[in-house]
Amino acid sequence: MTRTVITGITGRMGSTLVRLAKAASDLPVVGATVRPGSPLSGQDAGLVARLGTPLDVLAQDDLGRALDGAKADVVVDFTGPEATLQHARICAERGVALVVGTTGFTPEGRAQLEAHAKRIPIVAAPNMSVGVNLVIRMAAELARVLGPSFDVEVLEAHHRMKKDAPSGTALKLAEVLMEALGRTKDDLTFAREGQTGARPPGEIGVQALRGGDVVGEHTVYFFGEGERIELTHRATNRDQFAQGALRAARWVAGRAPGLYDMADVLGLQGKT
Numbered sequence: 397m398t399r400t401v402i403t404g405i406t407g408r409m410g411s412t413l414v415r416l417a418k419a420a421s422d423l424p425v426v427g428a429t430v431r432p433g434s435p436l437s438g439q440d441a442g443l444v445a446r447l448g449t450p451l452d453v454l455a456q457d458d459l460g461r462a463l464d465g466a467k468a469d470v471v472v473d474f475t476g477p478e479a480t481l482q483h484a485r486i487c488a489e490r491g492v493a494l495v496v497g498t499t500g501f502t503p504e505g506r507a508q509l510e511a512h513a514k515r516i517p518i519v520a521a522p523n524m525s526v527g528v529n530l531v532i533r534m535a536a537e538l539a540r541v542l543g544p545s546f547d548v549e550v551l552e553a554h555h556r557m558k559k560d561a562p563s564g565t566a567l568k569l570a571e572v573l574m575e576a577l578g579r580t581k582d583d584l585t586f587a588r589e590g591q592t593g594a595r596p597p598g599e600i601g602v603q604a605l606r607g608g609d610v611v612g613e614h615t616v617y618f619f620g621e622g623e624r625i626e627l628t629h630r631a632t633n634r635d636q637f638a639q640g641a642l643r644a645a646r647w648v649a650g651r652a653p654g655l656y657d658m659a660d661v662l663g664l665q666g667k668t
């Protein structure tokens with residue numbers, strides 16, 4: 397049994413996590429949170445998460461209160477960068493493992509997460525879908541084998557409510573492509589407009605589309621002479637992100653402190 401606390405349960409991911417944890421026999425939901433000051437604090441978490449049935453756990457507007465007496469093994473957090481860093485501090489103070497799906501951290505925020513991971517085990521990944529994590533590895537392998545003669549572009553599309561751009565997944569793809577091709581952050585191009593001139597050979601383009609209810613789509617293009625490879629992942633609902641996060645929750649509880657990612661959870665060995 398992995399006693400689980402879920403934060404931000406009114407959210408798209410938070411409510412999905414509550415539904416799928418409830419359906420799992422080994423992940424009792426022992427706590428849940430909503431944003432500070434929310435009028436939903438004190439109401440049954442199952443109803444707050446729109447399950448239609450009670451969970452017999454009250455939503456709290458403070459993670460510390462949700463953890464009091466809960467004997468939690470792990471907190472699963474998909475909120476926003478600021479809230480996640482507060483939650484990571486609380487978990488570190490109380491010795492509770494953490495799974496972070498939130499994206500959009502600044503470099504300073506990421507450094508704070510790394511500091512907390514010296515005290516507790518944290519799995520943090522911009523995309524918890526097993527399929528996407530395989531696509532990330534395949535992209536790196538394609539880049540290594542195809543080499544510098546192919547022009548590489550990353551394109552992502554998400555729903556109109558998404559707050560950060562490019563997506564965390566697109567940035568992760570750019571990072572592994574950079575490593576595979578021996579490029580640096582200076583080679584990344586996030587927008588093109590006007591008299592840009594010919595495409596510099598080492599460039600990696602990263603572009604974001606926003607609209608409607610798109611759950612999440614990522615394509616890596618390898619443009620060559622006379623041929624083109626397109627590696628695409630399309631999410632059509634959020635369940636696979638949540639299932640990946642719950643798999644990470646089972647895996648991380650009881651681990652040694654450290655910052656882990658989904659490749660660790662999935663046992664994907666070696667370089668990306």
Ligand SMILES: NC(=O)C1=CN([C@@H]2O[C@H](COP(=O)(O)OP(=O)(O)OC[C@H]3O[C@@H](n4cnc5c(N)ncnc54)[C@H](OP(=O)(O)O)[C@@H]3O)[C@@H](O)[C@H]2O)C=CC1
Pocket residue numbers: 403404405406407408409410429430431432434457474475476477479496497498499500521522523524525564637
């Ligand atoms: N790693 C992955 O696989 C995935 C990552 N994500 C990432 O997860 C994050 C959340 O996405 P999504 O669910 O779509 O966003 P939502 O906006 O739907 O959900 C965020 C939730 O967090 C709540 N919240 C904000 N601050 C706090 C706080 N201090 N305490 C408790 N709850 C709080 C919000 O409350 P309120 O509604 O009151 O504002 C909201 O319910 C994003 O960063 C997104 O990029 C998303 C999908 C997959």
Ligand SMILES: O=C(O)C1=N[C@H](C(=O)O)C[C@H](O)C1
Pocket residue numbers: 499522523554558559562563564565566611612613
């Ligand atoms: O905000 C989202 O919705 C998603 N965010 C993640 C990201 O930024 O990569 C993952 C997924 O594509 C959905």
